Amino acid sequence: GENVEQHPSTLSVQEGDSAVIKCTYSDSASNYFPWYKQELGKRPQLIIDIRSNVGEKKDQRIAVTLNKTAKHFSLHITETQPEDSAVYFCAASNMNRDDKIIFGKGTRLHILP
Amino acid sequence: DTGVSQDPRHKITKRGQNVTFRCDPISEHNRLYWYRQTLGQGPEFLTYFQNEAQLEKSRLLSDRFSAERPKGSFSTLEIQRTEQGDSAMYLCASSLVAGIDGYTFGSGTRLTVV
Numbered sequence: 001g002e003n004v005e006q007h008p009s010t011l012s013v014q015e016g017d018s019a020v021i022k023c024t025y026s027d028s029a030s031n032y033f034p035w036y037k038q039e040l041g042k043r044p045q046l047i048i049d050i051r052s053n054v055g056e057k058k059d060q061r062i063a064v065t066l067n068k069t070a071k072h073f074s075l076h077i078t079e080t081q082p083e084d085s086a087v088y089f090c091a092a093s094n095m096n097r098d099d100k101i102i103f104g105k106g107t108r109l110h111i112l113p
Numbered sequence: 114d115t116g117v118s119q120d121p122r123h124k125i126t127k128r129g130q131n132v133t134f135r136c137d138p139i140s141e142h143n144r145l146y147w148y149r150q151t152l153g154q155g156p157e158f159l160t161y162f163q164n165e166a167q168l169e170k171s172r173l174l175s176d177r178f179s180a181e182r183p184k185g186s187f188s189t190l191e192i193q194r195t196e197q198g199d200s201a202m203y204l205c206a207s208s209l210v211a212g213i214d215g216y217t218f219g220s221g222t223r224l225t226v227v
Contacts, residue, residue, distance in 0.1 A: 006155075043218040043219060043220050044218050045218070046216070046217075089155050091155075100146060100158050100169065101146075101158075101215070101216060103148075103156045105153075105154055
């Protein structure tokens with residue numbers, strides 16, 4: 001089955017700087033890669049996703065990149081703000097198989113004042 | 114509220130007791146998923162339903178766990194003879210078939226087994 005590895009487990013960046021979180025996946029058939037943000041005590045919420053037919057997607061300060069050959073995908077947050085502090089999860093799924101989403105272990109992002 | 118609802122929000126139980134959680138998905142969503150999340154970890158897949166059919170169960174799900182979705186709407190997750198290792202956040206999520214646009218998660222049920 002699919003296995004998703006995520007790193008780093010913790011990341012601290014100065015407010016205004018950029019943050020990058022990297023993930024790898026094992027199943028080359030995976031074709032859908034969502035990212036979730038979970039604030040303390042709250043539910044995970046989808047913030048952006050990318051499908052395997054594109055290499056990059058951007059939404060305001062957030063961008064995701066996908067390298068299918070290397071089975072890597074990354075989340076980039078620019079101009080970080082205090083409200084970006086949270087745990088971020090990458091995930092992977094095979095939509096052709098109508099498959100469940102498998103999550104990474106998460107990255108705790110701290111935005112330092 | 115048209116989101117995913119879970120009840121109860123918190124449950125404290127003694128070891129050996131049975132507990133049951135409920136999830137009400139978004140009404141037009143065919144798929145319903147149960148995940149378990151422990152501190153510092155990502156959500157771990159437990160099981161999922163398409164309408165009333167349970168399509169897959171994780172190997173993490175021991176025989177003490179059972180889930181139902183009898184009419185293809187709400188779902189229940191029961192844990193029998195709870196153990197301390199069952200303490201976790203149990204998350205429910207729903208989606209349209211094929212998981213387009215990801216899942217919508219509920220707020221979860223936090224189980225503490227003492």
